[in-house]
Amino acid sequence: MPEVITTSGSPEKDYILxxxxxxxxxxxxDGDGRLxxxxxxxxxxxxxxxxxxxxxxxxxxxxxxxxFELAPAAWQMKGGRWGSGGAAGDVNEDGWLDLVVCEWGxxxxxxxxxxxxxxxxxxxxxGFRGKGWSTSAAFLDYDHDSHLDLVITxxxxxxxxxxxxxxVSDGCAWKGHAVMCGPEGLIPLHDRLYRGKGxxxxxxxxLEAGFRPSEAGYALGVMTLDYDxxxxxxIYVSNDSTPNHLWENQGDGKFKxxxxxxxxxxxxxxxxxAGMGIACGxxDGDGRxxxxxxxxxxxxxxxxSSSGKSRSFKERSYRKGLAGPSIQRLGWGTGFGDFDLxxxxxxFVLNGHVYPQADEQGTDTSYAQLDDLFINGxxxxxxxxxSDASASASRTGLSAxxDGDGRLEIIALDLGGAVRILxxxxxxxAGHWLGVRLRGTESNRNGLGARVTVRIGExxxxxxIRSSAGFQASGPLRAHFGLGDVKKIDELQVEWPSGKTxxxxxxxxxxxxxxxxxx
Numbered sequence: 471m472p473e474v475i476t477t478s479g480s481p482e483k484d485y486i487l488x489x490x491x492x493x494x495x496x497x498x499x500d501g502d503g504r505l506x507x508x509x510x511x512x513x514x515x516x517x518x519x520x521x522x523x524x525x526x527x528x529x530x531x532x533x534x535x536x537x538f539e540l541a542p543a544a545w546q547m548k549g550g551r552w553g554s555g556g557a558a559g560d561v562n563e564d565g566w567l568d569l570v571v572c573e574w575g576x577x578x579x580x581x582x583x584x585x586x587x588x589x590x591x592x593x594x595x596x597g598f599r600g601k602g603w604s605t606s607a608a609f610l611d612y613d614h615d616s617h618l619d620l621v622i623t624x625x626x627x628x629x630x631x632x633x634x635x636x637x638v639s640d641g642c643a644w645k646g647h648a649v650m651c652g653p654e655g656l657i658p659l660h661d662r663l664y665r666g667k668g669x670x671x672x673x674x675x676x677l678e679a680g681f682r683p684s685e686a687g688y689a690l691g692v693m694t695l696d697y698d699x700x701x702x703x704x705i706y707v708s709n710d711s712t713p714n715h716l717w718e719n720q721g722d723g724k725f726k727x728x729x730x731x732x733x734x735x736x737x738x739x740x741x742x743x744a745g746m747g748i749a750c751g752x753x754d755g756d757g758r759x760x761x762x763x764x765x766x767x768x769x770x771x772x773x774x775s776s777s778g779k780s781r782s783f784k785e786r787s788y789r790k791g792l793a794g795p796s797i798q799r800l801g802w803g804t805g806f807g808d809f810d811l812x813x814x815x816x817x818f819v820l821n822g823h824v825y826p827q828a829d830e831q832g833t834d835t836s837y838a839q840l841d842d843l844f845i846n847g848x849x850x851x852x853x854x855x856x857s858d859a860s861a862s863a864s865r866t867g868l869s870a871x872x873d874g875d876g877r878l879e880i881i882a883l884d885l886g887g888a889v890r891i892l893x894x895x896x897x898x899x900a901g902h903w904l905g906v907r908l909r910g911t912e913s914n915r916n917g918l919g920a921r922v923t924v925r926i927g928e929x930x931x932x933x934x935i936r937s938s939a940g941f942q943a944s945g946p947l948r949a950h951f952g953l954g955d956v957k958k959i960d961e962l963q964v965e966w967p968s969g970k971t972x973x974x975x976x977x978x979x980x981x982x983x984x985x986x987x988x989x
Contacts, residue, residue, distance in 0.1 A: 471538040474889040477525050478512040481886070482826065484636040485515060486652035487574060487628055489824040490605065490690070491802075491865035491885040493555035496945040497567050499545075501585040504532035505870055505946055506541075507881065509889055510553040510571055518630065523549035527556070527571055529588070536873030537891075544587025551575025555866070555942030559609035559618045560915050562670035567916075572604035572622060572942070581670055597672035602659045603628050606692040608938035610703045611914045611967055612719055617668035618914055621705055623689035624659035626652065647827040653688040653710050660686040661707060661715075663725075680717070680725045687712035691941040693748040695759045695934060696921070697732075698781045701969070703919045706734070708745030708763050708941070731782075734761060734774045738785040738793075743769045747866075747941035751806035751815045752776075752932045753846070757923075759934065762792070764801025764819055764941075767828070767835040771796040771819065791850035792817070795842065798835050800824065803867035803941050807878045808952025809894060810845065811901030813931075817844040818856055820882055822863030838862050841882065856880070857892045868939035870946050876903035876980060878950060902953040904962075905982035908935055912968040913987055921965040922949040926956055953979065 479488025493510035500506065506529060513524030526549040530538035552574040561568045566582035579596045580588040603625045609618045634641045634651055642651040660683045664672035687709030697704050698718065705717040705725065713735035717725040729735030737743045744766035753760045758776035761783065765771050770793035774783035787793035796819070803820040810816065821839035828837045838861035844851035857880075867882040877894035884890065904924065908917030917935045924931040933949035953959070962974040964985055972988050 474509055476511050478886045479514055483650055486650050492553055493942040494866050494868060494881055494883055495556045495558050496870045497558040499567055500531060505872055506531050507538050510556050513552040524552045525549050527553060547588055550578055555606040557607040557609055557937050557944035559937055561618050563668055570607050572607050574603045576601045577604050599674040605690050606942050608692045608694050609918055610694045611919050612703050613723060614967055616914045617666040619666045620664040622662045623692045623707055624661055626688055627657040644825055645833050647830050649825045649827055658686040658688045661689055685727055690746050691748040693750045693938050694936045695750050697759055708748050710744045713742045714745050734783045737772055746802045747804040749804045749806045749940055753815055757932050764804050767800040771801050795853045799839055802865045805869050807869040809878055810896050811903050811952040813952055813954035814846040816846050818880055820864035820867045866942040868943040902956055902979045904951045904979050906949040907984045909984055909986045911987040913966045916947045919967040923963040924951050924959050925961040926959050
């Protein structure tokens, strides 16, 4: 893969706009069966003041070896104002995956021209509203009409003429050092929910669905999940310096915010934290999703474990060995995955501070930080370095099987720096595995919101199909299972968004397979 460098303001980080970084989207856009990579880039304060466009998003097509090469001219996209996150989904139901790009400015929609290139939809035809600061995006089908809907999280109102730069006389300080201002003291923006029409356009239903400005937080990450197992998709949002939100789908087009009620809004001390990224997965095999949130330095990362029939969560980060190692870190991109193929979910966390001044004396932390891999074991998680890379200011990231060998790689983006591919060095015979892609017929085409279960005796491995990858990242739309020394599964079950349940037996392991929704 050619070296890919992103831009996010200046090294000094005088404004909060410069510290979150860009985005990553992984999916198969050209239909050749290989995963492709979209890198969403930012801009500089100088370009903004000169009314120049930001740096464009770029598509890199996957190769047979699991590497990437820059896509031809037909895939090229123009720069927006300042890019952040994004998501992939088939919004016009033509069988090809389209792309949404979040911006500080107008959010953007690119339709896939039959695997030959991207065509941008004019903003006024997308149905998108507002031109604020969007961070992360996720596709879902919250109303079960088989048309993809879209949730976009929003951070805060940012205006260069209203916010002081770092170092001015009445600016902001952190541990005695002059730093950029925010998010506290700035105005949060409410998240947006768009109902898909199935033709490549959307309708803003945020207010009628319950996403009220009075409940706005400084949103950074988003995760879709069916936390209460009632058959429809809920939404979890990590908020910076405000309580996290859990939007419970009421089944009638409306959502209710239940984060505090379900004990997934604040830390173990009852205080709000500065949430960044989100990982989601069933850690304990109870069939319910657990949530992990990365937080600011001086705060521990949070593990919200599902507590069964009560539909609530319990904060278990200290008990599972995830709290202490994170206090001097500032976490961003994160995700669960069975990286060693032993049958349970491990965890990666990308780290890096927001303040370059963290390298000064008295901060108890640093700007560049090592990334972490937490290996799941019988007594909790054990931390080890994620890779042999030196410390950096990492931001977003996600895992994917790039070369089809069943071992998950990690793609990481450094703030104003390189996009890194971390190769999985687990032995090829470490354990068996199974990968599943879905194709809906009555449900949405990619099976978003479906629940895929592998049963081996009394043991069950559960995955949900989702586009969200926690913080400013998306994809891939598939399920991956590490199975350890298991040589045969008893059943592969798919619970489709349509309400149908499909069961398969005699499934070969160590392959990527496609399951088509039965007529």
